[in-house]
Amino acid sequence: MTIPDFQTLMRPVLASLADGAVRRSREVKDAMADEFGLTDAERAELLPSGRQRTIDNRVGWALTYLTQAGLATRPSRGLVALTDEGRAALSANPDRVDMKTLEGYPAYLEFRDRTREKAAAVATAGITEAPTATPTDLVERAVATNRAAVEGEVIRAALALSPTGFEELVVRLLAAMGYGQAGSVERTSATGDAGVDGIISQDPLGLDRIYVQAKRYAVDQAIDRPKIHTFAGALLGKQGDRGVFITTSKFTSGARQEAEKINARIELIDGIRLAELLVQYGVGVQTEQVATLVRLDEDFFEGL
Known part of the structure; x- marks a missing residue:
C-alpha cells in the first residue's frame, strides 16, 4: 500500500x-x-x-x-x-x-x-x-x-507555562532580538520588583534601561486600560521613560490609547505579534528543513 x-x-x-x-x-x-x-x-x-x-x-x-x-x-x-x-x-x-x-x-x-x-x-x-x-x-x-x-x-x-516560565520566555526572546547586548536582560519579578517583570540594560552601567511587563493571559482575556496605567506608574516610580508590555492575549482599544497618551513610550506586543517574534528569532522552535531553489545562470553561459 x-x-x-x-x-x-x-x-x-x-x-x-x-x-x-x-x-x-x-x-x-x-x-x-x-x-x-x-x-x-x-x-x-x-x-x-x-x-x-x-x-x-x-x-x-x-x-x-x-x-x-x-x-x-x-x-x-x-x-x-x-x-x-x-x-x-x-x-x-x-x-x-x-x-x-x-x-x-x-x-x-x-x-x-x-x-x-x-x-x-x-x-x-x-x-x-x-x-x-x-x-x-x-x-x-x-x-x-x-x-x-x-x-x-x-x-x-x-x-501552558507558569507565570515565571513565561517571564523567562520573554527575557530570552528579547535577548535573541539583540536587546541588552552591551548590558544585560534579566527577569526581576522573583526579586519582588513590583510592577516590572524584567529590565533591559542597554549599556554596561545600566544607565539606559527599558522595563518589561509580561502577562500570560488566556487569549480571550484582553489587557485593558488600567493595566497599562499601572505599568506606566511603575515606570514613573523608576524614573523610566521606556517600557515593553508583552502578553499572550490582546490589548483593548482603550489600552492602546492609554499607551499613546502617557509621557513614557510603551510598546505593546500582543499574542499574535509575540508568536511571530518567537518564530522569527528562533526561540522555542527548531529548524526542521531548509529548501534551496536554483536557477539557470544565463550570464555564466553567455560568458563562455
Whole structure:
C-alpha cells in the first residue's frame, strides 16, 4: 500500500486517540504505519531532504492541522490527546476527516486566515497547488503554512507555562532580538520588583534601561486600560521613560490609547505579534528543513 497523504491520515489519527489516553506522537506515527499496512521499505522511506521519514512527516502534519482546529491537543512536549471536539468530530464524520471538515471549526479558520495573510494567496494555502504556480510560489506557500501553524503552537506552549516560565520566555526572546547586548536582560519579578517583570540594560552601567511587563493571559482575556496605567506608574516610580508590555492575549482599544497618551513610550506586543517574534528569532522552535531553489545562470553561459 502507498503511504497515505496527511488528509487521509486525519481521521485514523483521531481514532487512535479515542480511548482518551495521552500518547506520545511517536506511538501515533507507528500506529498509523501499522494500520495502513506499510511495508518495511515504505516505513523507511525518507523525504527528499533525507532528514525525516515520509510517514512521520505526514502524520505530523495531520496532527498539526487537527490541533489547529482544536480536535487534538498537545498537553506537553511530544504528547498528544483527543479533545471533546475531536471526539464529537469522530462521531459526526464516520468516514473521513479532511481540510473541508476542518473548515467547520472557527479555530481552524483563524489559522487558515493567518496562513493566507502570510502567503497573500487564496484557497487553502499550501494545500491546493495551482497548475500555474511556480516552484517559488509553492515554497512560499509551504513556508507560510508552516509559520502560521508553528505560531499557533508556540502560543499554546506559552500559555501552558507558569507565570515565571513565561517571564523567562520573554527575557530570552528579547535577548535573541539583540536587546541588552552591551548590558544585560534579566527577569526581576522573583526579586519582588513590583510592577516590572524584567529590565533591559542597554549599556554596561545600566544607565539606559527599558522595563518589561509580561502577562500570560488566556487569549480571550484582553489587557485593558488600567493595566497599562499601572505599568506606566511603575515606570514613573523608576524614573523610566521606556517600557515593553508583552502578553499572550490582546490589548483593548482603550489600552492602546492609554499607551499613546502617557509621557513614557510603551510598546505593546500582543499574542499574535509575540508568536511571530518567537518564530522569527528562533526561540522555542527548531529548524526542521531548509529548501534551496536554483536557477539557470544565463550570464555564466553567455560568458563562455
